[in-house]
Amino acid sequence: MEPYEVFRQEKDGDPMRHGGNVLAPDPELALHYARELFGRRGESDRLWIVRRSDIQVLEDADLLHPPLDRSFKKPGGYVMRDKLAAARGRAGTTKPGARAAAHDTTGRRGASGPEASPSRGGAGA
Amino acid sequence: MTGPATGPATVRPTTIDPEAVARAVAPLGAATRRALGDLVLSMADDEFVSGFTDSEWTGIAPVLEEDVAMSSISQDELGHARGLYELLAAILDDGRDADAIAYDRSPAQYRHAALLDHARGTWADTIARRFLYELADEARLGSIGDGFAPLSDLVGKLRREERYHRMHAVAWLRRLAEGGTEARRRLEAALAALEPDAASVFTPLAGEAELLEAGILTRPLAAAEAAWRADLTTILVPLGLDLQPQQAEARVTAPARFGVGRMSHGKAFDWLHSQFTMVRATDPQAIW
């Protein structure tokens, strides 16, 4: 008997998320038990069942959180507030209203692009 | 939950539509309707007793993971029984709901097959019984035609759920057959003890001719039994297991409408009956 990790997808298109693990003597029964523990109520659309010993784990901080600056790789690394204020000052313009269309940069499903409207740009640029 | 003013409490069905059933029943002749009721009763009682017996494993199975699996299977069987009793209540339309049919009969009035009239037993006994029953149920369900739509609709759903049961029963049959001397010995003994009753799921019904004519059955139960034997052979022979179940008794003796394999029950069922009627019998009119 050894542990099998179970990943589940709750609904169509969702990522696989770790649900837990079961003890089983082999993959055939691991499948049955995964279905029972993580799918008997119809709560999952899909299950991945993986022997724990087959999973490679990476948790080395040197690789995952290396110490030197990497802000150029992330949205938070670009703060333009002061530069935009200077540019507006030079051009004699004001900040576009709060309702101006912008890209939703969160990457969430269902986010739509900017409306076809005269005012473009804004905070999300 | 509503019911007639002075009758027992009745429960709204969860699986079938009583109006659709009433419409489907209307054109049937009396003999066909009676035969249909017998068929559904035999199926419902089989699932009810099977599910009840196996629900005893809840909390005490060999390993926790298997406990959860067996409990799911027994709940499925009870859910199938519930659907079939609901269908039967709509067909008979005699004022009883599914619970009344399931619970309010004397032991002698139940029509489950002799194969299921055994105590839970050991894990080997249970696996042997489940294996024989699941394959028989598959052959039986595979004999239901579309002559009566509410039944064929329900059977379509049951077949999808039963796939998992078959997988589990066969997986465990193999494991016991190949699990070492003691496991194999226990399995062989369990199969031998069930051999006389193994084919009882195919016990003939008096109304089979009517059911065949109405397209409710696509083949006689004897033909389903033959298919079942072939299925058993493909699994048992490679495992070196031998089973020669006696043929289900071929005749139905009037005035009985069922063959001998469904007509008498033993102490194990008497005990089960005393359990499942214990609370309800304190007040059959009450709502629980």
Next chain:
Amino acid sequence: MTDPLALDPVLPVRQRSERPWNDDLPHDERFAHFEAHVTAGGKIEATDWMPDEYRTAVLRFVEMHANSELMGVLPEREWIMRAPTLRRKLALTAKVQDEVGHAQLLYRVAEDLGKPREAMLDDLIAGKTKFHNVFHYPTASWGDIGIIAWLVDAAAIVAQQALRDSSYAPYARTMQKICWEESVHIMHGRDVVVTLVNGTPAQRDLVQDALDRWWGPLMQMHGPRSDRSKDRDLHWRIKAKTSEELRQEFLTIYVPRILELGLSIPDPDLRFDQAAGEWRYSEPDWNELRTVVTGHGPKSQERLEFRRLNREDTRWVREQVLGVAPVLAA
């Protein structure tokens, strides 16, 4: 190419690792890093280094929880066979199945901390480890089934919700799944109770009688008041609330729901003290609690013996077929 290790002297050790207690440091330093992390709300995984005190405390906590789920099956199991309708039978079987599932999840967490399941089951049956008081009592009627499913599960869920933020992450994640599943049990239990209360006089008596017998054990269930500053499980954030906080929470939610059904609670001193902002109640019988959890409850030995016999009956399946190694006697 520059040897990456040449950077070592440049970066201090603390900056190099997010989880310094896992680094090759003297024990006292590892302990200090670990304690700082946990007391600040940080999480621990199964593969982390842990001080012995923490590992022992978590294991004991989770093991008792797992034992309780497993033993909690037995009082209700008898009534699976006796449920009076098809729906109740299905619901009760599903509920008890969930308890078994919870035991499985919790024993898995404990196994990953280093104790084999067979050893835990051996210790439970031998009376070396404990399970919650409520599972040492008999279930006398269908009324008990309603009261247990509703109020015992409710008292349990109050505790379990507080554990969803436990410092031991595998346990915390398991608690999230368990809480979600338990919420259905409480609904089932409440449905049984409300149905009985709306039924015949005999049915109402059944549930009132059950409540009269179960109130004492329920009030004892969360345990005696403890000193927050002395509670090591609180210190390590294994749990987040004291016994008294849990009991107060239970009373606040459930007393009104019990009373609204026209049921009476068998404690004449039970009342909410507005000024103090808390419930006053007759002091629970802590002697009874101690007696019961040490294996002297009305059903303790009978249920442990039942477990022992069943385990023996199915031993061949585990050892011959599933390849589970028996634990050698110490």
